[in-house]
Amino acid sequence: xxxxxxxxxxxxxxxxxxxxxxxxxxxxxxxxxxxxxxxxxxxxxxxxxxxxxxxxxxxxxxxxxxxxxxxxxxxxxxxxxxxxxxxxxxxxxxxxxxxxxxxxxxxxxxxxxxxxxxxxxxxxxxxxxxxxxxxxxxxxxxxxxxxxxxxxxxxxxxxxxxxxxxxxxxxxxxxxxxxxxxxxxxxxxxxxxxxxxxxxxxxxxxxxxxxxxxxxxxxxxxxxxxxxxxxxxxxxxxxxxxxxxxxxxxxxxxxxxxxxxxxxxxxxxxxxxxxxxxxxxxxxxxxxxxxxxxxxxxxxxxxxxxxxxxxxxxxxxxxxxxxxxxxxxxxxxxxxxxxxxxxxxxxxxxxxxxxxxxxxxxxxxxxxxxxxxxxxxxxxxxxxxxxxxxxx
Amino acid sequence: xxxxxxxxxxxxxxxxxxxxxxxxxxxxxxxxxxxxxxxxxxxxxxxxxxxxxxxxxxxxxxxxxxxxxxxxxxxxxxxxxxxxxxxxxxxxxxxxxxxxxxxxxxxxxxxxxxxxxxxxxxxxxxxxxxxxxxxxxxxxxxxxxxxxxxxxxxxxxxxxxxxxxxxxxxxxxxxxxxxxxxxxxxxxxxxxxxxxxxxxxxxxxxxxxxxxxxxxxxxxxxxxxxxxxxxxxxxxxxxxxxxxxxxxxxxxxxxxxxxxxxxxxxxxxxxxxxxxxxxxxxxxxxxxxxxxxxxxxxxxxxxxxxxxxxxxxxxxxxxxxxxxxxxxxxxxxxxxxxxxxxxxxxxxxxxxxxxxxxxxxxxxxxxxxxxxxxxxxxx
Numbered sequence: 001x002x003x004x005x006x007x008x009x010x011x012x013x014x015x016x017x018x019x020x021x022x023x024x025x026x027x028x029x030x031x032x033x034x035x036x037x038x039x040x041x042x043x044x045x046x047x048x049x050x051x052x053x054x055x056x057x058x059x060x061x062x063x064x065x066x067x068x069x070x071x072x073x074x075x076x077x078x079x080x081x082x083x084x085x086x087x088x089x090x091x092x093x094x095x096x097x098x099x100x101x102x103x104x105x106x107x108x109x110x111x112x113x114x115x116x117x118x119x120x121x122x123x124x125x126x127x128x129x130x131x132x133x134x135x136x137x138x139x140x141x142x143x144x145x146x147x148x149x150x151x152x153x154x155x156x157x158x159x160x161x162x163x164x165x166x167x168x169x170x171x172x173x174x175x176x177x178x179x180x181x182x183x184x185x186x187x188x189x190x191x192x193x194x195x196x197x198x199x200x201x202x203x204x205x206x207x208x209x210x211x212x213x214x215x216x217x218x219x220x221x222x223x224x225x226x227x228x229x230x231x232x233x234x235x236x237x238x239x240x241x242x243x244x245x246x247x248x249x250x251x252x253x254x255x256x257x258x259x260x261x262x263x264x265x266x267x268x269x270x271x272x273x274x275x276x277x278x279x280x281x282x283x284x285x286x287x288x289x290x291x292x293x294x295x296x297x298x299x300x301x302x303x304x305x306x307x308x309x310x311x312x313x314x315x316x317x318x319x320x321x322x323x324x325x326x327x328x329x330x331x332x333x334x335x336x337x338x339x340x341x342x343x344x345x346x347x348x349x350x351x352x353x354x355x356x357x358x359x360x361x362x363x364x365x366x367x368x369x370x371x372x373x374x375x376x377x378x379x380x381x382x383x384x385x386x387x388x389x390x391x392x
Numbered sequence: 393x394x395x396x397x398x399x400x401x402x403x404x405x406x407x408x409x410x411x412x413x414x415x416x417x418x419x420x421x422x423x424x425x426x427x428x429x430x431x432x433x434x435x436x437x438x439x440x441x442x443x444x445x446x447x448x449x450x451x452x453x454x455x456x457x458x459x460x461x462x463x464x465x466x467x468x469x470x471x472x473x474x475x476x477x478x479x480x481x482x483x484x485x486x487x488x489x490x491x492x493x494x495x496x497x498x499x500x501x502x503x504x505x506x507x508x509x510x511x512x513x514x515x516x517x518x519x520x521x522x523x524x525x526x527x528x529x530x531x532x533x534x535x536x537x538x539x540x541x542x543x544x545x546x547x548x549x550x551x552x553x554x555x556x557x558x559x560x561x562x563x564x565x566x567x568x569x570x571x572x573x574x575x576x577x578x579x580x581x582x583x584x585x586x587x588x589x590x591x592x593x594x595x596x597x598x599x600x601x602x603x604x605x606x607x608x609x610x611x612x613x614x615x616x617x618x619x620x621x622x623x624x625x626x627x628x629x630x631x632x633x634x635x636x637x638x639x640x641x642x643x644x645x646x647x648x649x650x651x652x653x654x655x656x657x658x659x660x661x662x663x664x665x666x667x668x669x670x671x672x673x674x675x676x677x678x679x680x681x682x683x684x685x686x687x688x689x690x691x692x693x694x695x696x697x698x699x700x701x702x703x704x705x706x707x708x709x710x711x712x713x714x715x716x717x718x719x720x721x722x723x724x725x726x727x728x729x730x731x732x733x734x735x736x737x738x739x740x741x742x743x744x745x746x747x748x749x750x751x752x753x754x755x756x757x758x759x760x761x762x763x764x765x766x767x768x769x770x771x
Contacts, residue, residue: 076394275771286759289766293758294685296707296765297714300692301685304395313396321681382680383673387653391668 007077011084018053022046024089029354033095036125038172051125054093061099061123064107068115069123075310097166098122098129102175104253105191105237105246113232118193130196132162132176132218133247140377142177143185143244147220149178149192156180156192156235158200158223164371168203168216171196181241190236191243194225210363211348211356251373252319270295270333274340288336291329298329317385324378327368334362393695395688397468404465408447408472415441416478418740425479426597432555433599434479443511448486451632452494456501457509462698463632467639467690474643475650477740477747479598481514481552483754487636488629489515492560492577495617495625504558504579516556517629518547518580518603525549525756527562527630529570532605534563534578541565541615543578543586543608551754553601554591557582561605562626565619575622578614585609596746631697634755635708638690638715641751645683645719648726648744652676655730672729679718679725686711686718706768709761716758723748 064070147160181188200223205213308314345358452458507513532545567574586608656667696704723745727734
């Protein structure tokens, strides 16, 4: 305990010295978020300084081992760091599907060579990754995917189409589920890594009801994927044809991530925010208070879940519950924000709304309970794996 | 502090769970006393066993004969009480009254605590005046009289009041009804003349008194803490009692949910187990999610209270309101998913619905606490 207190002291003074004041403000828009990658630019000097300080300290991935670019923090230390960052509203220095998704998969399934190369690149924000999972005909039923990798000896030739690929148009590399055996549904998929600059890869952004385009369609037209990127660096994670194991493991992390970011991570009161805009109708105030009860309770759940997962106490299917509860809450939050905002919140392109933020944000949240597994699929998983209810 | 039990707490949970299942189960306690129309509404022998287990003094210091543990530990016992619907004065005596007595003088503690810890005595608390919990307003009056006080007024929803050897009464010693200050807490003995009980059986078979104080003469040493300074102690009682009631509610929710999920795995209709129907699976999974969240926030609130955090007040109201929602859902879904059998007295799931209803009201329902969340958050 004394060690932890000392770590907290050190962390506090390190943050004081290294986190610029501009990086202690809530994220306002996409430009405030640094995603890294070959083509990344910093919004300002503060963002750059904060990012570089974190890379040097291993704090882009604090719990990863030091040899892979992390700080090697224990679960308790990582929690202290999170708490201290939250205390000063410090922004996350690097957003990355590499950190949230590919990294955990590599830590679990990767070869030493893959870890040395890819984890360090991720920790330093050098390569921006995207995820190639869903296909037009394979949404909730993901295992029916048909993008095919034809085995040509030292390489595969990949043909097919992915959809809902987040930021594919800005990503450097993709981790992608590719069918390599058409005769075996579950054990015929390979989890491949390849460069989005490869010949035959093209992307097309999808415009959403919110007006934004965070997702793409991604096309593979005879893309040649080498089977190896060097000694002990195979192009696939895990075994060939056993990519479904990796995908399932990763989906857990994706649901965790969505439940953490899509949910209500900080105990900010919706009532406190909305009542600043004017007096709330009493019935709306009551609804908002009920929401705040649920949202604050969920912050405790998130904290408990993170604590438990660090020591292996969480049920393996618990991320599904978190994803369900967190995303449903976020949708409700935005419905109430729209109600409190009135006609002002309807504006799609005004200065006052910074380009229609309330309305666009509200619409965007409708996807939270669809992407990464729909609420209905989450409930199926909870029913079967946690409650052990009968049926297929 | 991590939001899961440490080794000692896990051991306590195991022994509380085993004890309550073996000794405090529905057939052995709730139905047993209910079916005999017992005027106490609980078993004194079980209360003595609570004493032997050390549960009664769980929040009291070792000098006072207790275990010197915190709210997290008291809540562990309460969750098991809830899961087994064990009729027990634990919440009133060991949490609410004990929290008040902790603030008492050496004499006060010496007079009341030893018999409590031994399981000989049961204590109650008299806070509410009227059918809803409104502790901000206290009209019950204690006027100076000789060396002591004269108590006049009415109290409601005094749980197990008629069985209590002593009742902690919150009364007004100065100011007007809705003033925060001017409250004093009194330890009123069972035999005080001028105190009359109208003891009523509630929907969950527990007993609660309407009490009338008609010029009850009290010695000066009946005062717990400081004259006119009782609000702070009362707030400490409310914090402990509310988060404790929330923990019991989590147990009720868990008990009802477990019964219901088991039933879904046994009952066949249309040639299939009804638990294989997606319409029920999704509702059961949603219920699980709500109960998990409720349990998490109760634990968080108890930890904050033990740590003396400023956040405790807010999170306790969040916990009480959230548990009310989750447990309410658990018992409603429980009865509905059981179908006709859920409506029968013979089957236990209805008992969970009744207990939940009473717990909802105790120390503030979800509407009261959601309102408090709004006020504490500045809107």
